[in-house]
Every structure is written in C-alpha cells, then in structure tokens.
Amino acid sequence: MAEQPAQRMFTPEHDSEVEAAGPPTPVRVIELLAGYMVSKTLFAAVEFDLFAAVGPEGVTTVELAERCAIPERSARAIADLMVDAGLLVRDGDRFRNAADAEAFLAGRGPFDLRPLARYWDTVSYPTWTDAATAFRTRQGVRAALTEAQTEAYEAAVALVTAETAADLAGAYDFGGHRRLLDAGGGFGTFVKPILARYPHLEATLVDLPEVAAAVTDQTAAGPLATRLTAVGADLFTDQLPGGHDAILVANVVHLFPPERIVELLRRLREAVTPDGRLLLVDWWRTDVAPHPSARFGAGEFLMISGGDLYQVDEVARWLSESGWRFVSLEPLPPPSGLILAEPRPV
Structure with a gap:
C-alpha cells in the first residue's frame, strides 16, 4: 500500500488556484482562526501611531521603535505582520505604508479610521x-x-x-x-x-x-x-x-x-x-x-x-x-x- 502523504497544517504558500484544483488544505481556516492576532497587532499599531511614524522615506525597525517608543523587537514583529496583512510594504531594510494605510491610518489622508480602530480595540473586542x-x-x-x-x-x-x-x-x-x-x-x-x-x-x-x-x-x-x-x-x-x-x-x-x-x-x-x-x-x-x-x-x-x-x-x-x-x-x-x-x- 502506498504511503499517504501527511496533511500539513502550515504550508509555504497560499495559492488559491492550486488549492481549488487539488484537495483542500487548512490554510484558510488557520488564517481565520488566527485573525484576532492580526487585529490585535493592528490595534497596537494604531495605539503606537505606527503608520503616522512611517514617513514618505520609510523607516527601519530601529527608527520605528524610537518613534513609537517601543522595543525594537516589538517594532520588527509588528512590521512583519503588517507586511503580511498588506498594510506595510518592505523595501530592503525599510518599511513604507501601503496606499490604504497611508490614506486611512496615518492621520494624513482624506479619512481617518483610527477612531473606529480604537472603538473596536477597547470596546468591541472585549465584548x-x-x-x-x-x-x-x-x-x-x-x-x-x-x-x-x-x-x-x-x-x-x-x-x-x-x-x-x-x-x-x-x-x-x-x-x-x-x-x-x-x-x-x-x-x-x-x-x-x-x-x-x-x-x-x-x-x-x-x-x-x-x-x-x-x-x-x-x-x-x-x-x-x-x-x-x-x-x-x-x-x-x-x-x-x-x-x-x-x-x-x-x-x-x-x-x-x-x-x-x-x-x-x-x-x-x-x-x-x-x-x-x-x-x-x-x-x-x-x-x-x-x-x-x-x-x-x-x-x-x-x-x-x-x-x-x-x-x-x-x-x-x-x-x-x-x-x-x-x-x-x-x-x-x-x-x-x-x-x-x-x-x-x-
């Protein structure tokens, strides 16, 4: 009997076309179950005014840590997850705001969503x-x-x-x-x-x-x-x-x-x-x-x-x-x- 391949919980890439053609993987379920981690990281970024701290020239994690008054390791962890979420863009050793983050989370755009983020963080999430x-x-x-x-x-x-x-x-x-x-x-x-x-x-x-x-x-x-x-x-x-x-x-x-x-x-x-x-x-x-x-x-x-x-x-x-x-x-x-x-x- 041929050995059955082990089902993998974490996969290197999430390719929706490949997944649609083959057997289902748990990637989407895992991402949904862990969604609260992304939300809470984003709430923390808003609390630290991280997106405002990322100027047009971009920032390194050292600069980001200094501007947000948080440890460098925390700045790196937040930046990495915000890159995965599509809100930051990695440019070598620097990070820049994605267009929607600059428009809605930096306080410099036409519409400021930070009050809504604070409500979801401090009122809605605990509920x-x-x-x-x-x-x-x-x-x-x-x-x-x-x-x-x-x-x-x-x-x-x-x-x-x-x-x-x-x-x-x-x-x-x-x-x-x-x-x-x-x-x-x-x-x-x-x-x-x-x-x-x-x-x-x-x-x-x-x-x-x-x-x-x-x-x-x-x-x-x-x-x-x-x-x-x-x-x-x-x-x-x-x-x-x-x-x-x-x-x-x-x-x-x-x-x-x-x-x-x-x-x-x-x-x-x-x-x-x-x-x-x-x-x-x-x-x-x-x-x-x-x-x-x-x-x-x-x-x-x-x-x-x-x-x-x-x-x-x-x-x-x-x-x-x-x-x-x-x-x-x-x-x-x-x-x-x-x-x-x-x-x-x-």
Missing part, C-alpha cells in the same frame, strides 16, 4: 470574548462602559454616521415639517445637518441625561441655541415630548430585540401629531443577505444589547402592530435606508 453566550441567548453581553470607552464609542459612532446624516438631510424634504423629534439622537449627528439645511425647523433631541446635557453645552452659544432643545429621558420609561410632526429614529432600531422595538414604536405613535411622519434610518436587510459593508452589524448589535439587522418586511409588520402605516423604503447610500411611516387614525 466579543462572550460571543458564544450572546449567540446562544440572544442577549447583549457588553459590560457598562468606562468614561474612556464611552468616548471611544461616541467617536466611532460619529465617524460612521456622519455621511449618512448628511445624505439624509439632502435626500428627504423636511420643508413641510415644523418640529422634529430626534429620538435617541446621541450628540446630534443627524439632527444638526437637518437644522442647518432647514432654517425654519425646530427640533427636540431625546437621549440619556448625560448625553442631553452635553448637547446643551455644545449648542448653548451657537446658532442652534434657540432651535435645538435637548431633553434627558429614557425612551422606554419617561414621557416623550409631544407636538412634533416628524420623528427621526436613526441607527437606534438595530440596538433592540423585536419586542422592545414594538414597544418603542407604540410610544412614538403617542408622541406624534396626526399629520406627522416617522423616519427610521438604519442598516436594513432588503433581501436574504445584508449589504457587504454591514455584514458584521448583526453580530455587533447583538453583542451590544441584543439587537440585529432587521428585514424591511419585519419592520413593516411591527409598524402595523404599533399604530403606524408603512409608506415606503427610500434609498440612501448603502448600507443605510430610510423607512417612512405615517400614524394610522386611532
């Missing part, structure tokens, strides 16, 4: 250590955030939502509305561009007391001081301010399980004027799979508080159960979309 519990129970597993974690979270949310907020202000005509209620509006990322575009509009932002207090402080001396009122309240237990003919709920629905969403929609129905409208902005599933850029959303929202990415037809059903009439799904640049609803007559 995902209990991922099996969350997937098993459909309960959130994120612990109470420290002040530093809260700052990282808010910075990441502002970064991720800024474009969608600007898109919404331009895509939906608020000209026919007079008073807007921004439910769970955070630090005003969505409502501020709307107010800037529609000077006749007044708005009330409702969020937790500490968030509302910060919004009040931020707007006290600015042009929105008389047009934006921040109210500290719990969306589920406190009375919501009434008299608004438009209610905006942006990137909030995905944080809650279905039964809580229905409860929130019922409370919002009681707060809207008879001729009002409800605007739900979120990362909706419109078919079997979410948009590729939102593929991690379902897991992240579950970890945070038991949420999910929801189907549009699910939301339409919950609207009907809570006194609303689904009007339409309006496109926004993906992965976001705008669901419009109107109050059904009582």
Whole structure:
C-alpha cells in the first residue's frame, strides 16, 4: 500500500488556484482562526501611531521603535505582520505604508479610521470574548462602559454616521415639517445637518441625561441655541415630548430585540401629531443577505444589547402592530435606508 502523504497544517504558500484544483488544505481556516492576532497587532499599531511614524522615506525597525517608543523587537514583529496583512510594504531594510494605510491610518489622508480602530480595540473586542453566550441567548453581553470607552464609542459612532446624516438631510424634504423629534439622537449627528439645511425647523433631541446635557453645552452659544432643545429621558420609561410632526429614529432600531422595538414604536405613535411622519434610518436587510459593508452589524448589535439587522418586511409588520402605516423604503447610500411611516387614525 502506498504511503499517504501527511496533511500539513502550515504550508509555504497560499495559492488559491492550486488549492481549488487539488484537495483542500487548512490554510484558510488557520488564517481565520488566527485573525484576532492580526487585529490585535493592528490595534497596537494604531495605539503606537505606527503608520503616522512611517514617513514618505520609510523607516527601519530601529527608527520605528524610537518613534513609537517601543522595543525594537516589538517594532520588527509588528512590521512583519503588517507586511503580511498588506498594510506595510518592505523595501530592503525599510518599511513604507501601503496606499490604504497611508490614506486611512496615518492621520494624513482624506479619512481617518483610527477612531473606529480604537472603538473596536477597547470596546468591541472585549465584548466579543462572550460571543458564544450572546449567540446562544440572544442577549447583549457588553459590560457598562468606562468614561474612556464611552468616548471611544461616541467617536466611532460619529465617524460612521456622519455621511449618512448628511445624505439624509439632502435626500428627504423636511420643508413641510415644523418640529422634529430626534429620538435617541446621541450628540446630534443627524439632527444638526437637518437644522442647518432647514432654517425654519425646530427640533427636540431625546437621549440619556448625560448625553442631553452635553448637547446643551455644545449648542448653548451657537446658532442652534434657540432651535435645538435637548431633553434627558429614557425612551422606554419617561414621557416623550409631544407636538412634533416628524420623528427621526436613526441607527437606534438595530440596538433592540423585536419586542422592545414594538414597544418603542407604540410610544412614538403617542408622541406624534396626526399629520406627522416617522423616519427610521438604519442598516436594513432588503433581501436574504445584508449589504457587504454591514455584514458584521448583526453580530455587533447583538453583542451590544441584543439587537440585529432587521428585514424591511419585519419592520413593516411591527409598524402595523404599533399604530403606524408603512409608506415606503427610500434609498440612501448603502448600507443605510430610510423607512417612512405615517400614524394610522386611532
């Protein structure tokens, strides 16, 4: 009997074409299982501001260690792994930033992803250590955030939502509305561009007391001081301010399980004027799979508080159960979309 070749766990090269033609190897599985090592190394690189330290002329590991204030052996280990990840390019004994690292991780490009990296490192990653519990129970597993974690979270949310907020202000005509209620509006990322575009509009932002207090402080001396009122309240237990003919709920629905969403929609129905409208902005599933850029959303929202990415037809059903009439799904640049609803007559 011919001797069978031993299955090798680590192979010299990962050639997808060769692998497709022959028997499978464990390379891809190994890379996925060890992916956290790449992530944590990248998080460390961001913490050390490693990509900012790599100038146009490139750096040696000695220079990198000096600029990042880390041991040379650590600089070498990080640089080697970042080369494998494609974020650094080896040029003899020097390292240079790859184009995307220079654009998004060095602080010199058009878009700075470092706040998002800090959130994933300090808030998301520790939470995902209990991922099996969350997937098993459909309960959130994120612990109470420290002040530093809260700052990282808010910075990441502002970064991720800024474009969608600007898109919404331009895509939906608020000209026919007079008073807007921004439910769970955070630090005003969505409502501020709307107010800037529609000077006749007044708005009330409702969020937790500490968030509302910060919004009040931020707007006290600015042009929105008389047009934006921040109210500290719990969306589920406190009375919501009434008299608004438009209610905006942006990137909030995905944080809650279905039964809580229905409860929130019922409370919002009681707060809207008879001729009002409800605007739900979120990362909706419109078919079997979410948009590729939102593929991690379902897991992240579950970890945070038991949420999910929801189907549009699910939301339409919950609207009907809570006194609303689904009007339409309006496109926004993906992965976001705008669901419009109107109050059904009582």
